[in-house]
Amino acid sequence: MKWCRFKYQNEINHGIIENNMIFPISGNPFSKYKKKEKPLTFEEIELLIPVYPKTFYAVGVNYMNHVKKMSELTGRVGTPPPAPDVGYRANNALIAHNKSIIIPEDATEKVQYEGELVVVIGKKAKNLNKENVFEHIFGYTIGNDVSERTWQANDRTLWRAKNSDTFKPMGPWIETNVDLENMITTIRVNNEIKDQFKTNDMIFGISEYIINITKYITLYPGDIIWMGTDEVPSNIKNGDVVDIEISGIGILSNPVIKQ
Amino acid sequence: MKWCRFKYQNEINHGIIENNMIFPISGNPFSKYKKKEKPLTFEEIELLIPVYPKTFYAVGVNYMNHVKKMSELTGRVGTPPPAPDVGYRANNALIAHNKSIIIPEDATEKVQYEGELVVVIGKKAKNLNKENVFEHIFGYTIGNDVSERTWQANDRTLWRAKNSDTFKPMGPWIETNVDLENMITTIRVNNEIKDQFKTNDMIFGISEYIINITKYITLYPGDIIWMGTDEVPSNIKNGDVVDIEISGIGILSNPVIKQ
CATH class of the missing domain: 2.30.30.370 (FAH)
Incomplete structure (x- = not known):
């Protein structure tokens, strides 16, 4: 549905x-x-945007391939996260399918997409366990965790690197029935495939994250959890169109405008 | 008012x-x-809670005295932040005046209060300047940024250290008319004064933070910005009552229960 x-x-x-x-x-x-x-x-x-969250959660590094390739690329040994500790993004940055990603005037050229599976919570949830996690999920949508890498590396927090207005496209809708094990995430810029990976090939899965979060935190209907991205994202620039497709959900498409 | x-x-x-x-x-x-x-x-x-924010912003270290005393205490040289970069807290953790702060079962004894001035935004705001910042503020309330220091030091993010359920008491109400230069923050545990400082003695002031935030981010009516704390906070434990008083606003009081 x-x-x-x-x-x-x-x-x-x-x-x-x-x-x-x-x-x-x-x-x-x-x-x-x-x-x-x-x-x-x-x-x-x-x-x-298909839902307006009370709280906007986001997983950081959550794909092994991403850790390895980023290590090769940067020459620094990246390590996978030791625990499913969640982070946050900000509601101001959310925009719908087809709306423009606006790159701020003073951003560098290192503005990149990140294609992510988004979990939408359906029921108030605390202290969940393996048996009842999935019955608290309403459905799944797609997110583009747009990131300015220079700010991400140098600011103390991710505030403008990941939460500038329009940096969080989400949609186009929520699919309630998915086959997690057989989903593929495909990222296209101007119709050219840039990255493709198994959506559920995560270091810590949806279930592990939600069980860990709800040990301390109550999740509410409409809360969203962005599950991280794989591969090594590319830069996007004025005039580009970024499509994030997740098989079984749909395509989230957003044009890019440089201010 | x-x-x-x-x-x-x-x-x-x-x-x-x-x-x-x-x-x-x-x-x-x-x-x-x-x-x-x-x-x-x-x-x-x-x-x-006096307002339910669309986005919950929080300033990190923002008082010089806090930087100095923490350096003396830990033997590590602390440095003040180089820029007014804002962080985030989560709505799930907000509780009202008089509601209980519940310390999770597996928390260490290092759970501490932080008494903070909270700015409440009144109008949609982007690209503000010195002249128009304050007309976009609705009023001020009080926050207690409860923190589990072991988790704060060791987890990758502040998720449970600062956002466990009940860790963000806020209230009791919003005061629209304050005299920022003459306000004093007083923190009492079980009626004993623990800390007292000039509320507006900040490294980066309210105006600098909001001008910087709104270069990239739109603020909305009801958004809140927690402005940080001074001095060196103390541990709180089961049975304690924590009062944060800011002169001109009121007293935010919350009992503490260990799970």
Whole structure:
């Protein structure tokens, strides 16, 4: 099942996508809702980020191949993280499918995409275990963790390196039924494949992260966890279009504008 | 003017505090509102965190005295931050005045308070300058940036060190009119004064932080910025009560429970 969030005639609502049409709902996708009878077309609506999180979690380095290749590239030995410790990103930076990534005026040329699987929490969750983790997940969407590498290396925090306005495209919608083991993430810039990797080939899996987080932290419906990226991302520049495809979910596409 | 947020008969509302009574409003404190005629008493309501932020910003080290004394204490030379780079905290950890700080079972004894001034944004803000910063501030409240120092030193991120559930008491209300230059922060544990410092004696002031943030990031009404703490905080333990007082705002008081 595909869930989207959209604006139609100045009202924001959630909807269910079927046969390329959007069925608005009454109620709340995370609890009780009713599908309305009359669908809308994609032309009639403005697609928004599929969920607005209470808290925006992000995993750092989470793919072994990424650690190895980055080590070869930089000549510094990278080590995989010792524990599934989560980090944070900021809501101001979220933008929807098709909206522009705007590179700030004083950014260097080292602005890069990162294609990531995004987990959307469905139920209030504390102290989860292996048996009940997945029943607390609502679905999955796609994120582009745009990063300015010079700022990432030199600032004390990731505030502008990863959270400048428009640096967190997310969407286009949430897919509730996925086959994690058989998903492939493909990143294209201007229709050319740049990276491709097995989406679930993570150092710490979704289950390990959520179990660890909920030992200390309550997750809420609509919270999002971005799961990290593999391979070695490339620079993006004014005029590019970045597509992150995850098989079974869809394609998140965003043009790039340099300020 | 004092603004609070509260629950009354299962509904959440904002209110204006006058003569120790709460006047509920209709509308929104950040845009248009109307004060209702009939006030409520503090006994009738449950006080909530005074604002629920879209994004929760926090300044790290921001007082020179804190840098010096921490250096003496640890024998390592601490250096003040080179720029007003902001960090983040998580909404899950926020609790209201009088609610319990719950120390997780496996935390060490090094759980400490940090008494902080909290800035509440009032208007959407991008690219602010010295002339217009303060007109974008709605008011000020008080935060206790509870921190588990062992986790803070050893984890890759501050996720559980600073964002475990209940680790971010905030309140009791927002004061819109303050005299920043003459405010004193006083921290008491079980009514004994532990630390006292000039609230506005910051390395980078409120204005510098907001100007720097809004070069890259849009701030929204209700966003909060925690401004850091001075002195060397002490441990807190089961049964303690921590009061953070900032003159001109009020007292944020929270009991401590060890799980």
